[in-house]
Ligand SMILES: Nc1ncnc2c1ncn2[C@@H]1O[C@H](COP(=O)(O)OP(=O)(O)OP(=O)(O)O)[C@@H](O)[C@H]1O
């Protein structure tokens with residue numbers, strides 16, 4: 001690589017921080033190195049090529065569109081100001097976990113200039129330990145860039161930490177086993193990471209891995225189990241042991257926390273559940289963020305009714321917006337809540353389940369390729385759920401009644417959603433904090449269950 005090529009690369013970047021950091025890297029290198037100018041430029045070029053990967057936090061929702069979840073923001077922001085820990089943020093599908101975390105992290109990285117790395121595993125293609133290591137190498141290198149930037153701004157002493165000079169963290173030697181490559185990456189990172197005391201006050205870095213349950217793909221690789229064990233141990237070492245950085249893992253997978261527990265035990269991470277909005281907040285969201293769009297889209301239509309929308313979408317912001325979208329697309333504006341698209345989809349899923357059709361979906365809870373529950377068991381579970389005043393069932397109670405493998409199979413097939421606790425979820429009535437609970441997969445699924453049970457009673461199915 002030549003200097004001029006890197007200069008071209010640099011010119012393509014529009015971020016002024018890029019130039020500042022790059023200049024600082026060059027300056028600090030001049031100061032601290034006894035290398036000649038050629039070597040100096042070579043390292044600087046490596047630095048610059050790494051800079052292409054440097055990321056800023058892109059929140060998916062613009063500031064003025066984001067519906068403020070004050071309680072959740074307060075709780076998570078406070079947690080991130082405390083000593084680094086490993087946190088799992090889970091919750092039902094589309095409950096707003098990613099939007100919430102990215103809003104918080106964007107504010108933190110912009111206002112407090114903390115080094116934040118966001119890795120969305122939904123957007124990364126990897127299915128081997130080797131490709132995972134390469135992907136992590138790029139991301140971690142960009143994080144190191146942020147460290148250098150913060151160090152520059154806070155005028156922190158960087159001697160002793162290689163993070164402003166080393167371009168690649170992964171050993172590229174072709175004869176290395178994939179497991180050694182990923183272990184070397186963790187080791188290289190550990191050597192470069194400054195201790196907790198280095199960061200002023202609450203500035204410690206944050207690593208946010210979203211869709212973290214996708215890491216399970218690695219188990220198909222023969223080195224996958226070892227790589228995951230090492231990674232989780234590395235997380236524990238750098239969070240609760242050395243307090244070097246926060247790790248936040250996001251997932252809507254019901255079993256994710258149980259899976260992580262197998263690697264590191266349950267005391268080494270804290271679980272946060274982000275639920276849908278409670279009714280009063282959902283109504284405010286509807287009034288302030290949803291029906292206000294009518295003026296721009298179909299000003300001639302009356303606003304759709306909140307009670308109808310809430311009855312099939314619950315406090316799920318994503319679904320409330322979808323409901324509104326379906327309403328405004330009706331030419332005559334005549335839209336019945338029974339027509340909401342997800343009700344049909346959820347009903348089909350339940351009917352398939354009633355006829356024990358696995359649809360070939362991979363599950364560990366099958367017998368001859370079919371789900372293990374009986375029709376009677378499924379009907380019983382649906383009845384108990386829809387007749388519960390609270391809208392949820394206690395996991396351990398249901399296991400006693402129909403057996404754990406049946407309950408787990410229903411979760412596995414996305415007919416029920418498991419919440420490990422009620423920490424930070426406000427959409428369900430108060431309950432015993434330490435007990436795991438089961439809800440329908442979505443509020444629409446709950447409505448579909450009610451309708452299906454009626455049809456079964458009337459022998460229509
Ligand atoms: N605070 C919010 N303000 C406005 N809209 C929101 C908010 N949170 C979520 N939404 C809406 O819900 C959609 C889904 O949110 P998001 O992707 O954050 O959910 P998620 O829980 O991460 O989903 P998944 O389970 O797929 O990971 C967003 O695209 C947005 O339309």
Ligand SMILES: [Mg+2]
Pocket residue numbers: 097098099210211250
């Ligand atoms: Mg998400």
